[in-house]
Amino acid sequence: MSNAPELAAVIPVAGDAAPLEVLLRTLRKQSGAPEEIIVVDGLDDDRCRDVANAAGVTYITSKLCRGHQLAAGADATQAEWLWFLHADAVPDDHAATAVRTALAEGADGGHFCFRFTGSRRWPKPLLEHLINWRCRFGTPYGDQGIFATRAAYVAAGGFSRQPLFEEVALVRGLRQQGRFRGLSVPIGVDPRRWEREGWWRRSLMNRILALAYMAGVPAGTLAKFYRRKLSARKAATCPHP
Numbered sequence: 092m093s094n095a096p097e098l099a100a101v102i103p104v105a106g107d108a109a110p111l112e113v114l115l116r117t118l119r120k121q122s123g124a125p126e127e128i129i130v131v132d133g134l135d136d137d138r139c140r141d142v143a144n145a146a147g148v149t150y151i152t153s154k155l156c157r158g159h160q161l162a163a164g165a166d167a168t169q170a171e172w173l174w175f176l177h178a179d180a181v182p183d184d185h186a187a188t189a190v191r192t193a194l195a196e197g198a199d200g201g202h203f204c205f206r207f208t209g210s211r212r213w214p215k216p217l218l219e220h221l222i223n224w225r226c227r228f229g230t231p232y233g234d235q236g237i238f239a240t241r242a243a244y245v246a247a248g249g250f251s252r253q254p255l256f257e258e259v260a261l262v263r264g265l266r267q268q269g270r271f272r273g274l275s276v277p278i279g280v281d282p283r284r285w286e287r288e289g290w291w292r293r294s295l296m297n298r299i300l301a302l303a304y305m306a307g308v309p310a311g312t313l314a315k316f317y318r319r320k321l322s323a324r325k326a327a328t329c330p331h332p
Contacts, residue, residue, distance in 0.1 A: 096126035098172045098191060101164030103131045103157050107178035108138035110281075114178055115146040123188040125174060129167050131160040157233070158257030161250045165241075174238040181208050181279025182236065189276040190238045200239030200247075200265040201272035202231035208279040214290050215282065221294075226273060230262045230301075236278045237261070243268055254314040256304050 100118060104111055111130065118124055128148035132139050133155030143150035153163040165173055172194050176182070183189070186203065193201050205222045207215045231237065237258060239247070247264025251257045265271045285293045300313050 095169035095171065097170060098123075098125045098174060098187065099127040099129060099164075099168040099170035100125040100174045100176055101129050101131065101161060101168070102176050102178055103133065103153075103160035103164065104136070104139050104178045105133045105155060106136055106139070108136065108142050110179040111139055112142045112146075114176065114180060114182075115142065115148060117182060118187070119146070121182070121184060121187040123191050125170075125187060127168055127170055129164045131164040131167075133157075133160050156252065156254055156257075158250045158252045158254070161233075161257065162252065165244060165249060171241055172238065173241060173244055174236065175233060176236055177234050179281040180234065180236060181281075183276050183278065186236065186276060186278065189274050193272050193274060194238070194240055197270060198240075198272040199243035199268045199270040200237065201274055202226065202235040202237050202262075203274050203276055203278035205231075205235055206277035206279055207282045207285075209282060218285075218290065218294060223273075230259050231273070233258045234278075234280045239265055251310070253310040255300070255310040255317070256313075257310075259304070 102111065102114065115128065118128060128146075130139065130143040130148055130150045132150065132152050135152045140150050149167065151163060151167055153160045161175055164175075172190065174187075174190050183203075189203075190201075205219055205226070207219060226235070239261075243265055244261070246268060247261050249261060251260050262271070288296070296317070300317060303313055304310060
């Protein structure tokens with residue numbers, strides 16, 4: 092254990108070679124960069140493997156399910172501290188240092204401040220404010236760069252192996268341990284899903300799914316519902332192949 096890395100970043104991917112390459116460059120340039128980076132591919136994609144190999148990071152494969160991928164990445168490292176990132180995340184220049192500082196000061200885990208990438212046009216600032224306010228009391232999701240000590244991660248039960256809301260039980264478990272910290276440091280979130288589906292429509296759908304999950308609707312059922320809604324919307328806007 093004496094040779095184990097202190098901080099490991101776990102990145103699940105599924106055909107995300109281009110954003111992955113950018114993220115790996117970003118992480119490598121950071122002060123306090125993770126000693127270990129683990130890319131977990133749900134598609135066993137040659138492009139993602141090549142990007143990971145070129146960057147000199149660990150590449151493993153897993154079942155195509157973000158919960159499975161995140162859990163596999165955590166199991167693949169002996170690091171004391173774990174940091175989970177989506178492939179299209181845009182961490183602040185001081186993000187790695189912020190994780191190290193929070194955990195060294197006694198936090199069991201935490202998350203970053205939600206911030207859309209790109210221009211600051213309406214309604215981004217309002218939605219950011221609402222999302223960050225909600226996270227004070229509710230669940231920050233995986234695109235906010237959740238991090239934890241290994242001990243707290245294990246005690247919280249890790250990620251659920253389900254197709255949606257895989258981080259909810261983990262965050263609840265980390266909060267129950269009493270030292271789950273929301274950082275003021277931002278992490279960039281790609282707005283493409285909001286732009287594609289509509290800013291308010293996407294936000295409303297997120298809330299409907301979250302409330303249904305809290306009410307006990309299984310994650311698998313909600314994932315199928317969301318995929319059907321998305322497919323119908325695509326067909327309506329682009330009826331011809």
